[in-house]
Amino acid sequence: MITFGRKEEGNEYLNRPAVYCLMFDSGRKKIAIIQTGDGKYFLPGGGIENNETHEECLKREALEEMGMDIEIGPFLGCARRYFYSTNEYKYYLSEGYFYLCETGRQISKPTEEDNVLIWIEPIKAIENLFHEHQSWAVNEALNRL
Numbered sequence: 001m002i003t004f005g006r007k008e009e010g011n012e013y014l015n016r017p018a019v020y021c022l023m024f025d026s027g028r029k030k031i032a033i034i035q036t037g038d039g040k041y042f043l044p045g046g047g048i049e050n051n052e053t054h055e056e057c058l059k060r061e062a063l064e065e066m067g068m069d070i071e072i073g074p075f076l077g078c079a080r081r082y083f084y085s086t087n088e089y090k091y092y093l094s095e096g097y098f099y100l101c102e103t104g105r106q107i108s109k110p111t112e113e114d115n116v117l118i119w120i121e122p123i124k125a126i127e128n129l130f131h132e133h134q135s136w137a138v139n140e141a142l143n144r145l
Contacts, residue, residue, distance in 0.1 A: 001095075004132035005082030013082060013093045019057045020045030020134060021070060021101035022141045030119040031138060032103070033129070034065050037114030040130045043098075043137065044117075054097055062101075066117045069104030076100060076140050079133035098137040100144075 007013065020043040023032040034042045046061045048054070055072055062070045076098040084091050110117070120128075122142055126135045 001078055001080060002133070002136065003080040003082070004136070007082050007093075008091070011091045013091045015095060016047050016092045017095045017097070018045060018047045019054045019061070019097045019099065020137065021058055021062065021072070021099050022076065022137060023070065023101045023103055024122075024141075024145070025119055028145055029121065031122050031125050031141075032066070033118050033120055033125055035116045035118050041120075041125065041128045042130055043134045054099070058099065058101065062104075063107060064111045065115050067108045067110040068106050071102040071104055073100040073102060074144075076137055076144070079136050081131050081133040083131070094131065094133065096131070096133050096137065098134075098140070100141060 022043060024030065032044055034044050036042065044062060044065050045058060048057045058070065058072055062068055078095065078097050081094045083094065122138055126138050129135045
C-alpha cells in the first residue's frame with residue numbers, strides 16, 4: 001500500500017481508517033470537494049465509526065457533509081498518510097479507502113455547518129487537497145475515466 005508522509009520517531013500514531021468518494025460532474029470536468037471553514041480542501045468522506053461498513057460510512061458522511069444521497073461505484077484503491085492534526089493535537093496514520101461515486105438526490109441541508117461543497121477542476125483539487133493520499137486518489141480516478 002502506498003504511504004505518504006513520514007512517521008516521526010518517538011510519536012505514537014493512531015490508526016484512522018476512513019472512506020472517501022470521488023464524484024465528478026456529468027461532463028467529468030469538475031470534482032466534488034469539501035471546503036472547510038478554515039479554507040482547507042478534502043474529499044467527501046471521513047473516518048469509519050462503530051464498525052461501519054465502507055458503504056455505511058460513505059452514505060453517512062455524504063449526508064453530514066453535503067446533505068445528499070450518493071451511489072457508490074467501483075473501488076479505486078487504498079493509500080495511507082502520516083500526519084499531525086493541529087485541531088486535535090494528535091498524530092494519525094490515515095488509511096484511506098477511495099471509491100468512485102455518483103451524486104444522488106439532495107435530502108437535507110448538511111449538518112456540518114462549516115463545510116461547503118464546491119466543484120473544482122481535478123487538477124486544482126490535486127494541487128490543493130490537504131491530504132496527499134487524497135490527491136493521489138484524484139489522479140488514480142482520472143487515469144480510470
